Amino acid sequence: MTSTAPERTSGNAAADDAGLPVLRDFGGGAFGIYVHVPFCATRCGYCDFNTYTAGELGSSSSPESWFEALRGEFATAAAQFDALPSATPAVETVFVGGGTPSLLGGDGLAGVLDAIRENFTLAPGAEVTTESNPESTSPEFFERIRAAGYTRVSLGMQSAAQHVLKILDRTHTPGRAVAAAREAREAGFEHVNLDLIYGTPGETDADLDASLDAVLSAGVDHVSAYSLIVEDGTALARRVRRGELPAPDDDVLAARYERIDSRLEAAGLHWYEVSNWAASDAGRCRHNLGYWDGGDWLGAGPGAHSHVGGTRWWNVKHPARYADRVATGVLPAAGWESLTAEERYTERVMLTVRLRTGLPLEDLDPAGRRAADRVIADGLAELTGDRLVLTDRGRLLADGVVRDLLS
């Protein structure tokens, strides 16, 4: 869920006639590739990701035209990277997200990885993840993508309660996500994630417990759990505004988070980022760790964001306009910006403090260190060696801690 974000409107607008954005060099950290698949069978009422149903796209775009454009973007990006002072690093992680990548089918996802291999070098032991929706997977699908080189699968489960899935507009049955996770494991995937959403209107403590029972019965080595965010402009936001559904309650969300954490920890899944738990270090999502650690990545596909050596750009969102831009032979950026030292500092504090490994005190400026003392005195963080690490209570108030450290 941290893999794409809405198209930004600040920064520089990319000129149509120039090979913008301006890249200086790689930053020296891990290098990854994110691929955005902008297709969904139906739109979930809570989701504001850059994704489209076939009806919304009409004849303007299709998985075939998207794939053609994606290959063009890879070739353009690879050529731009070749012109940088440092050699393009081997790709340590690939993350195919969406949207619904499993709608491409096993052959389609194999084609995406082949296209990456044609333009970049995959590092030995690279992590290659695809998100998948439970209802568009099968044993044959998992076998195909495992054989193609995928190493990790992330499934959107959200809940095991039928009435909660209905509020969320999910089209799979409560049992399908767990069955899909088992099929993935049987196909040879050691690393399988299930995504949960908690705090949906109408969800009870018993519903959450049933979801956790289901997750733990699936034998996965990673769980992501996000509180339901009511995003502006979504069908869910309209229903909340009309009073048809109550907004998620902060106290309920905090109690649910504590319940999730204690049950996952008891089952041997340990938090390594505020919303993410893994059974071992090897089970952590290396791709997301790259984002959180300030690494470099190419984000390919409509609306995807990239970051290379302090230059950040974001692609045009609509698949048809994206393909048009790629066809002109430049990066399909809608805009770009060069991060200032202050912006880099803010990002580093925001992302690193949410990790279990914590924020090195030496990374904080004098005002940040004074704020860290206050946060520690308030019991929201503690020092582990010279790193500031959130306490259990601090994880519930992580956004507030970030605000304090940056104020």
Ligand SMILES: C[S@@+](CC[C@H](N)C(=O)[O-])C[C@H]1O[C@@H](n2cnc3c(N)ncnc32)[C@H](O)[C@@H]1O
């Ligand atoms: C955008 S989806 C893409 C993968 C796939 N289509 C799926 O639904 O699982 C990635 C994750 O983001 C979660 N997500 C999207 N919008 C959300 C929101 N408003 N609040 C909490 N989680 C959200 C999804 O439920 C999903 O688990």
Ligand code: SF4
């Ligand atoms: S299936 Fe996933 S990406 Fe598609 S609308 Fe639902 S949450 Fe969003």
